[in-house]
Amino acid sequence: MAKPISIQVWNPSGKYRVVSTKSMPGDRWIRLLTDQDCRVEICTEEKTILSVDDILTLIGDRCDGLTEDWGEVLFSALKRAGGTSFSNMAVGYNNVDVSAANKYGVAVGNTPGVLTETTAELAAALSLTAARRIVEADQFMRAGLYDGWLPHLFVGNLLKGQTVGVIGAGRIGSAYARMMIEGFKMNLIYYDLYQATRLEKFVTGMLSSPFTSYGQFLQVNGEQPVTWKRAATMEDVLREADVISLHPVLDKTTYHLINKERLGIMKKEAVLVNASRGPVIDEAALVEHLKANPMFRVGLDVFEDEPLMKPGLSEQKNAVVVPHIASASKWTREGMATLAALNVLGTIKGYPVLGDPNSMDKFLDESSPVPAACPSIVCKFQICDAMQDGLVQTADETKHLLDLSSILALPKGGCSLRQFKNLDDIELSALGAILLLTA
Ligand SMILES: NC(=O)c1ccc[n+]([C@@H]2O[C@H](COP(=O)([O-])OP(=O)(O)OC[C@H]3O[C@@H](n4cnc5c(N)ncnc54)[C@H](O)[C@@H]3O)[C@@H](O)[C@H]2O)c1
Ligand SMILES: O=C(O)[C@H](O)CO
Secondary structure, three states: OOOOOOEEEEOOOOOEEEEEOOOOOOOHHHHHHHOOOEEEEEEOOOOOOOOHHHHHHHHOOOOOEEEOOEOHHHHHHHHHOOOOEEEOOOOOOOOEOHHHHHHOOOEEEOOOOOOHHHHHHHHHHHHHHHHOOHHHHHHHHHOOOOOOOOOOOOOOOOOOOOEEEEEOOOHHHHHHHHHHHHHHOOEEEEEOOOOOHHHHHHHOOOOOOOOOOHHHHHHHOOOOOOOEEEOOOHHHHHHHOOEEEEOOOOOOOOOOOEOHHHHHHOOOOOEEEEOOOHHHEOHHHHHHHHHHOOOOEEEEOOOOEOOEOOOOHHHOOOEEEOOOOOOOOHHHHHHHHHHHHHHHHHHHHOOOEOOEOOEOHHHHOOOOOOOOOEOOEEOOOOHHHHHHOOOOOOHHHHHHHHHOEEEOOOOOOOOOOOOOOOHHHOOOOOOOOOEEEOO
């Protein structure tokens, strides 16, 4: 007999049953569900990570939608309970086996856009904290060791005029790059599979008014304009940058992206920041690199074996470590909860997906009615399936369009694939049946 799980219930007589495996910030997300005749059950178990058995118990024999780590066992259980909808309370969904969800006809939601600035700000904070040895200095003061100003005390790295490197210049990577350029007049080098056109325009822009870019603003004011470069290889970023921040998705191409060899390419006094996913760095190799290079510094929000750190990391003074808090601002976390709830609600109600992954404002503005839509539903088509359905023409186009694709609930009879090069070209379809690229 499975151990009972403690839960808090809202709107007990609701027609739909939505289960959240964690309490989430704010209460707007609850009201949005209960207002639409949902019974909401919130798990109030003390432990942070629930076991599969815990979640199977939570699902029970009737459930319409949910949030948590997910694979074959849980999606099949959700399906058996009549469930059709799941949402991550996160923009990253590497913890979700989307193919398993597809197999059981369960839509998978995520929460893009609402975390962008919050996460980028934490990455910028880690960059500064590591570069200027803030944690070491704080511990020195608290230990009562300060006995007067010294020329060499906690000397760190100046950022102004140096080069900031971004690997993964998507929403968060581009927001971080802008902060470091605007805030510290750093020059940019970035590496991504796709061109970051909006970011490049921000730095240099077109001459359409007195100055439409930050570079021109500086020049007009007699300062050295900042420069930018799209690196041909990741190694170019590692070689040239003084501060490097990692913002790619975690997939098979980015697993251990930063390994022993690539750490060896970086400057001996570089700062490396990771607020993406822990496994993007070979953490055991990083520990050895930190031991051998005391002037090399890291700022880490995520870890390869979360919630654990690799042996030796916590002893390294040239490492700043925080527990996956990059999205932890009140506005962002309440917004993530709202978007996750609206993904689940929208799928249950059969709403189309009208969210632009770069702008969720319409769902987050409490002063206006919530659109009858899902903010962001992700789905990885099997390319052959899409081609069989006549949705796409060639494998190459498919690869580009489907790698980072989100798809909307397709109305009966499927839809014709509209080919978009970037989010500027997206015209949101009233039918909601478009294939949406996330930049
Ligand atoms: N630490 C946190 O709390 C936190 C918060 C938010 C997001 N994240 C992580 O950050 C990731 C990025 O979020 P986002 O909203 O910016 O996503 P995004 O999709 O806008 O950007 C990801 C970028 O990575 C690039 N990319 C993919 N594979 C690559 C590769 N092999 N080499 C170089 N670039 C590659 C993509 O082209 C894209 O531009 C999320 O997937 C998530 O894992 C972490
Ligand atoms: O992917 C994300 O959104 C974060 O890791 C959650 O804070």
